[in-house]
Amino acid sequence: MDQFLEKLIPIAAQMKEETVSKTIMERVKNAMINTVNYTKIGQKEGENKQVTSKLIDLTLVEDGDLCVIDFDINKKLSIEETDKIRQNIIDNMLPANVGLVKTAHGGLHAYYSRNEYTLPSNRCVKCIVLDNIEIDIFGQMFKYKEHGGMEQKELVQNRVVGPNSSFRETNNNKRETLKYEAVNDWANMTHLASLREILDSWNVDIEIPFKEYVDKVNMREFGWQITEEGTIDKMSDEIAQTCVNGLKNLEIHNYPQPINMEVSLLSVFSGLYGITNEQIRSEGMKNIRQYNKLTVNAEKNYGEASFSGERKPNPWILTKI
Structure with missing residues (x-):
């Protein structure tokens, strides 16, 4: 790198x-x-x-x-x-x-x-x-x-x-x-x-702050899937499971650099908290640390990122990781 x-x-x-x-x-x-x-x-x-x-x-x-x-x-x-x-x-x-x-x-x-x-x-x-x-x-x-x-x-x-x-x-x-x-x-x-x-x-x-700008970009690019009828298209369990299965072998950052296509810890939490199936969501939470490498800053801010992600749940972010 x-x-x-x-x-x-x-x-x-x-x-x-x-x-x-x-x-x-x-x-x-x-x-x-x-x-x-x-x-x-x-x-x-x-x-x-x-x-x-x-x-x-x-x-x-x-x-x-x-x-x-x-x-x-x-x-x-x-x-x-x-x-x-x-x-x-x-x-x-x-x-x-x-x-x-x-x-x-x-x-x-x-x-x-x-x-x-x-x-x-x-x-x-x-x-x-x-x-x-x-x-x-x-x-x-x-x-x-x-x-x-x-x-x-x-x-x-x-x-x-x-x-x-x-x-x-x-x-x-x-x-x-x-x-x-x-x-x-x-x-x-x-x-x-x-x-x-x-x-x-x-x-x-x-x-x-740059982090706030990145959050705005993420929410604009990965916002809820809105249907023609004006309703929110919720993620199916099949898609959610596929996304969770893909949360492996990643280097997860607290402050990602967009130019390097780095993965944001906040995006991961926002995506997982948006999954309605509790079993799939729980599996995804375990995968974060079990199968991925978190940077020092990501580990340090793990709790804060989890709290922020829970406040802004959006499962469709996971499809972009």
Whole structure:
């Protein structure tokens, strides 16, 4: 395993460098959606209408690392006050290596790299609220929609308005055209600052523990099997027995590394506690230590993992181990 990791690390580093070396435009070129007639309505295939703006869907950005901080400045302020606050944000709150876009109402979008920062969700709305500034953070944590705790096949829409976009809205019976404009050389920015670097400079931490993120991924990927009728498809004894028989010759970890396809102790307990047949469940519990190797941390946290698994029973997790 160590030799495998030694070979994997430089490959991962090279892939990361290839990603950060790309310009923002290169990273978003396949994630841009045309909208028409000064609205945020997407252009339909074959439709011949005036394209007036572009939306960037972060879910469609292939590297999954590009994120946006949205600074929403109090719309009741004067233009002069708004411009001053926006410039203060640029000068004092952000490093130089971020892509900047002035939003329609004078706010600011800052493009940066998530760089493995585990956000609690794709859209962290109003995660920071000040007197005249509200800050949202958008990033790609989960690509697919969730329903009933189970991940679906439909992609999540996670869209922000790109630069050089125009919209129209009516204020006080007056029709206005509002624009999103690049503040710096947005399209050609590379090696973007990381979210951690930015939030650390603000003394702000909204990151969730990696273990909690893994738990969320597990619950989305291995959630209850939901039928078309909206009922839960419980696992049969035959499938449960097959899963228990397969719980052998595994190395079970407390904090698994997804890249190595390691088995989580919490997942094992969640799966076993979800089995309704007590005899099969009991056999599975015995198999954990009898036929498998637990890491030191897994042994140390055995009781805690058992307690957590009992609270979140889900037999279908076992089919993925």
